[in-house]
Amino acid sequence: KPRFEVDDSGAKLKNPNGKNLSEVLDHPTLFKNYPELADVKVARTIKDGYGQYDPSTNTIDINPNLSPDQAKGTILHELQHNIQDIEGFASGGNTKNFGKLLSDKESVELDNLGKKADENFDGLSFQEQERLNELVAKNDPNNAYRRLAGEAESRAVEARMNMPMS
16 A cells, blocks of 8 residues: 655644644644544543553543653654554554563573573673573563554654654
């Protein structure tokens, strides 16, 4: 499916207390391309993290303690997940999506290397240190979350929010 990018550089927060997106965000180009987004509900109840999009309730929930710039970035990030759903693109997720990240063999290897490192880290070979770092990183749900295609795309939207396309 062809992709196109909407210029977010002109997007502005209107009413930080609005109940739906069209009350909260001034972004005519976005609403022209995706009119259904105007009805997305906006809540301010999340305390852990910046925000989340819940497709089952069509709601973006943002942390009420964010600065206006953080709130705008978070809304655009979460909106990208909504657009991913609409377009059938790769979606995002959260760290709770990841259960077991290592195979049984890798888990045993991590345990063994961890015990060896606890006893004498300097006794690990360079290859063992590299492998330990690799297994620890692979076992981290935050790393797995950041590698999701939908999350990478949403972070790019957030990073470019103030960059004009022309």
